[in-house]
Amino acid sequence: MIKLGLTSRLSILLVCIGVAASGATGYYAYRANRAMIKQEAERSLLTSTQLLDQRFTAALGDVAVDVLVLATSPSAVAVARGDEKSGGGRLRLEQVIVGFMVHHPEYLGIRLIARADHGLERLRVERGAQGVVVVPDSELQEKGQFAYVFDTLATASGDVYVSPIGLKRQAGSNASNGKPAMRIGAPIVDANGSKVGVLVIDIDLTQVFGRLERDLPGGYLVYLANEWGDFLIHPDPSQTFGFERGRRVLMQASFPATRPLFDGGPANLTFHARAGANGTPAQAFAFVRSPFGKVDGNRFIVLGLGRPLTNVLASANALGSQIVRMVVISSAVAIVLATLFARALARPLRALAHAATHVFDDAHVERLPVSRSDEIGVLARCFDRMRHEIRVQMKTLQAKQRELTHLAGHDTLTGLPNRMRFMEQLEASILHASHSGERLAVMFVDLDGFKQINDQLGHSAGDRTLVVVAQRLREALQGADLVARLGGDEFIILASDVRSPEAIDDTADRVRTAMGEAVTLGAHCMTVGASMGISEFPIDGDRAEELLAKADAAMYVAKTSLHRRHVRYQELVANEPSAQCDEISRQA
Structure with a gap:
């Protein structure tokens, strides 16, 4: 089933309203014009009937003059x-x-x-x-x-x-x-x-009446009845003088609307009859009651004229055709205007809908109609404020999210990546190095003099020392290398793209030099120092935990050695039996 949009539905509604309005206007104009034409025809017919009555009375007056002349x-x-x-x-x-x-x-x-x-x-x-x-x-x-x-x-x-x-x-x-x-x-x-x-x-x-009718237009029908309603003159001669034939035909029976004329009502009336089922056309009628004679038995007569409305309504039918054409034209205009109006009305709504679905897409944001003074303008301004508030809140949430993400992967004191973040990066580097053939080095760094600083100067001095150490480690490393804090006074370094053992020694020397510099803590100047254990990928293992454990084992050996500050795990393999190395790894 086709679902219509707001523009289509609004267009259809406006078209229906426009067509209905123009159609109703045309229909009632046609009906009113038709009624006016009928009324005018009835009034004209009444005038003709009254004139015919006057001429009939005048004709009888002429006869009366002749009678008096002869008498x-x-x-x-x-x-x-x-x-x-x-x-x-x-x-x-x-x-x-x-x-x-x-x-x-x-x-x-x-x-x-x-x-x-x-x-x-x-x-x-x-x-x-x-x-x-x-x-x-x-x-x-x-x-x-x-x-x-x-x-x-x-x-x-x-x-x-x-x-x-x-x-x-x-x-x-x-x-x-x-x-x-x-x-x-x-x-x-x-x-x-x-x-x-x-x-x-x-x-x-x-x-x-034949002489009088010559002055009437063609198609007029003459009716005449006595005071009881018996037809004396009728277009159908069989309807006249029914009382002479034993079958009375009354005007008030044939035309019920004329009954008031015989019951003492108004002296004249008009009405029209609809077209009959037998093909008779619609007709207009006018009847006049006129005094007649001076003796009892014939106090008045009722004279009437009938006229088919076919010719009268021809102009109304022509007007109806004109009205139909006008309605068709106005309906077409209504369709065009309704479509344009619906599009104009729906355009800002579509802009609002697009803005609602692209709240955070600055590149595709349309200008909202905030300058309008109608309800759409109010809606646009409210939506614009809401969009601004949503953006502000989302920026705040994103900042909080970034902060939480950073805190989840970094040490709060030094700002260095923590163990979880380091292990993720190490696994990713191992995967990349497996495909590219690069070598990696993991350096486990343990501070030598940190416990004395912590015991002698307090935890705040220890914290400041860790911050200084973290900064020096960052500065000592190259751009692609990563340093993280595992906890306490232990740090771990990931050296990427290690091309030779000498490169590992150079990195270790830079770290040892940085750790050998004195740390100023108020009035005290303390030397920290560090012991380092180094494991390499892929010769020492291909898993992150394994490399970390072997670097820890090598650091343990360096810490217990009197002369060496960094030890490579490969040196342990070369100088110590395999069983002893495994024991050292398990202890680490």
């Missing part, structure tokens, strides 16, 4: 009374009515009904398959039993009656072939103020 004409009064059976007044009225029918294609018919004779029609002009025709007198009917007749007669002079919107069926047709229609009528009043009849115009609402 108040002198010919209408005469025809309603039946005064002229065949005269110029009836003919003129017919011509006027025919003219109105020709210029108003929404008029299905105009009739003049007398109050007398059970509401007998005196004049009826209809729009049929052959155009506008005047119905013969033989086909005129009694209409006094219809509500629109007696309701119009009950209307005050100068006012008009507006009927409920119903289904106008042509003669011989069924209910499914009818047209949504309504009647507007006015009473005919004579000079005495008596109502002698009514004049009624039948209006084809399909024609009215």
